[in-house]
Each structure stands twice: as C-alpha cells, then as structure tokens.
Amino acid sequence: MRVSERGLTRRRFCAAGAALVSLVGSGTRVLGEVKTPQLAIDTHAHVFHRGLKLAAGRRYAPDYDAxxxxxxxxxxxxSMTNGVLVQPSFLGTDNSYLLECLKQAQGRLRGIAVVDSSVSSQEIIALxxxxxxxxxLNLVGQPLPDFSASEWKALLALVKSANWQVEVQRNASDLASLTPKLLDAGVNVVLDHYALPDPKLGVDDPAFQDVLKLGASGRVWVKISAPYRNGPQGQAFAKQAYPLLRASFGPDRLLWGSDWPHTQFEASESYGKNRRFLNELVTDERERADVLIAPRALFRF
Incomplete structure (x- = not known):
C-alpha cells in the first residue's frame, strides 16, 4: 500500500492499520503450574481524532484520525501487553481525550499529560x-522554561509529591543543561527519542556525550524510540547510540516506544517496522525482554 507524503486520509490510515493486524498472541512464561503474561510495554504513542479542539500556536496538526x-x-x-499514551502537543493542555482512552483501556494503558504550570494539586490527583x-514538556521550537520561577517550582513540587516523571523532548544541546535543573527539583526525568543529538554529528555530538553522563544520577531514563527523528540515517545512528546508552544508563532505564502513529513520518513508518527494528537494535533476546519490561515500575503497571 502506498501512501501520499501529504498525509494519510482517515480511510487510508485505518486500512493501513487493519492490514497490519495479524494476531500472534502474547508471550507467556511458566511459574510452576501458573502461566503469567510476559510484560512488553510500549512507552510512547499518541491517539487523537480530527474532531478534537486544537491548541493555539501549534506547529502541526495531522489530517487523519488515530x-x-x-x-x-x-x-x-x-505482542505488546501494555502501552503509554503521550498527550500530543497539538492538543495542548486539554487532556480529556487522553483520559477517556485510559478509562476505556481499563488499566492496560498509562498516560503522560500536558498541564499548565498553574495546575492545582486537586487536578494532579484527578489525573x-x-x-x-x-x-x-515538548520544548521543540519553544522558549526554554525558567525552572527557578515560582510557578515552575510549584509545578515540579507537585510532580515530585506524586512521584511522577517529567518527560522532555528537546535537542541534546539543551537537555544537557535542563535535565540537571529538573533533577535538582527532585523529579525523575525521561528524555525522548535518543535525546535528539545533532543529526550531523550523531553520537559524536558533545551534547550527546553530556547526556550520557546523566546516567550516573540513576533518575534519568532515555526512550529508544523514533530513530527517524534523528535524521535520514536514524537507524544507523541508533545502532551506534544503543551500546553507549546501555553502558551509561543500563537496559533497565532505556524505554522502547513505537512513536505510533509516527506523525509527519506516516508515509514511511509503521508500528511493525519499528517493533522489528528493536530486534535489530537489541539482538540478545533476554536483554530485549528486559528493555520491554523495564518501564513497569516507572509507569506503575
């Protein structure tokens, strides 16, 4: 099936999804006489439809439903048992569809919300x-926040009290300076998409080397997701980056994510393609299983 680079229509997108579905069953392991499912967690995906209200100042909005x-x-x-829905930036702080989907999934999914810095403790509890x-914090194309400002201190204190994570999408050159400030606030930090180093430099980007040093904190996780967001040679970069990330963070703090539905890359990417790439990236089966189950505690499965 060929899809126009202009984006997927609803019919084509749904048809593409249906074509992918060939149920293979979830893996199991045996404990005595009891079979329990082996968790396999997708930590990064988005859901939305075109009827939702879009955020003002958005950089992009898809023309199809996911x-x-x-x-x-x-x-x-x-064969993924669980998933994590990340609020898309183009929906802003209206998390209502995200919450509706979490309710429908009946515990199979967790959510990462986008909130105003003035969010109340009652709202955090409800979420x-x-x-x-x-x-x-999707900071791509946005001014860098001043975490020393009172409103940010208040928000991060609420996040810390809830034992939540702060997920950040930004280029590595800024993450190297932003992340320590978040750690100083006492929160756990997750960095999106291999921490997005300069695509021209890849693992040789000095900022990426600085990100690797954050592994010593024990409170930073990196998503090994969406290699295509790291330039046209993204898969080659990912294969170079993985052993370095593994050495610095350990497989228990590397999080695989599908990045479904691969916004702005729908024509070239699919869920199955990205899941298969994980097998190429982490060739040892036991280690790969560890990576897929590692998010269990962080995301409270």
Whole structure:
C-alpha cells in the first residue's frame, strides 16, 4: 500500500492499520503450574481524532484520525501487553481525550499529560486516579522554561509529591543543561527519542556525550524510540547510540516506544517496522525482554 507524503486520509490510515493486524498472541512464561503474561510495554504513542479542539500556536496538526481502537490493534498485532499514551502537543493542555482512552483501556494503558504550570494539586490527583503518571514538556521550537520561577517550582513540587516523571523532548544541546535543573527539583526525568543529538554529528555530538553522563544520577531514563527523528540515517545512528546508552544508563532505564502513529513520518513508518527494528537494535533476546519490561515500575503497571 502506498501512501501520499501529504498525509494519510482517515480511510487510508485505518486500512493501513487493519492490514497490519495479524494476531500472534502474547508471550507467556511458566511459574510452576501458573502461566503469567510476559510484560512488553510500549512507552510512547499518541491517539487523537480530527474532531478534537486544537491548541493555539501549534506547529502541526495531522489530517487523519488515530483512535484508541486502532492503537490497541497495533499492540495486539505486535505482542505488546501494555502501552503509554503521550498527550500530543497539538492538543495542548486539554487532556480529556487522553483520559477517556485510559478509562476505556481499563488499566492496560498509562498516560503522560500536558498541564499548565498553574495546575492545582486537586487536578494532579484527578489525573493520577485516571492513570496519568507524569507530565510532558515538548520544548521543540519553544522558549526554554525558567525552572527557578515560582510557578515552575510549584509545578515540579507537585510532580515530585506524586512521584511522577517529567518527560522532555528537546535537542541534546539543551537537555544537557535542563535535565540537571529538573533533577535538582527532585523529579525523575525521561528524555525522548535518543535525546535528539545533532543529526550531523550523531553520537559524536558533545551534547550527546553530556547526556550520557546523566546516567550516573540513576533518575534519568532515555526512550529508544523514533530513530527517524534523528535524521535520514536514524537507524544507523541508533545502532551506534544503543551500546553507549546501555553502558551509561543500563537496559533497565532505556524505554522502547513505537512513536505510533509516527506523525509527519506516516508515509514511511509503521508500528511493525519499528517493533522489528528493536530486534535489530537489541539482538540478545533476554536483554530485549528486559528493555520491554523495564518501564513497569516507572509507569506503575
């Protein structure tokens, strides 16, 4: 099936998803006479539809639907037991669809919300009860926040009290200076998409080398997700980056994510393609299983 680079229509997107679905069953392991499912967690995906209100000042909005039902099909088709829904930046702080999807999934999914810095403790509690376990700061193309400002101190204190994570998407050159400030606030930090070093430099980017040093904190996780967001040679970069990340952070703090539905890369990417790439990236089967189960505590599965 060929898809126009201009984006997927709803019909084409749903058809593409249906074509992927060939249920292979979830893996199991035997403990005595009891069979229990081997957890395999996708830590980064988005759901949305075109009827949702879009955030002002958004940089991008898709022209197709990526509903919960289709995402759950991707999990089933690829033997993934659980997933994490990350609030898309183009929906801003209206997390209502995210919460609706978490409720429908009945515990199979967790959420990462986007909130105003003025969010109240009552709102944090309500989000937590719904299955949210952290906040996202998508800072691509945005001014860098001043974490020393009173509103940020208050927000990070709420995040810390909830034992949530702060998930950050930003280029590595800024992450190297931003992350220590978040750690000083006492929160756990998750860095998106291999920490996004300069695509021209890859693992030789001095900022990426600085990110590797953050592994010593024991409170930073890195998502080995969306290699295509690291330039046209993204897979080659990922294969160079993984052993370095593994040495610095350990496989228990590397988080695989599908990045479904691969916004702005829909024409070239699919869930199955990205899941198969994980097998190439982490060739040892036991280590790969460790990576897929590692998010269990952080995301409270």
């Amino acid at each position: 509903p919960l039902e289709l995402y759950l099909q991707q999990l089933d088709a690829n 937590e009860k719904a299955g949210v376990v952290g906040i996202r």
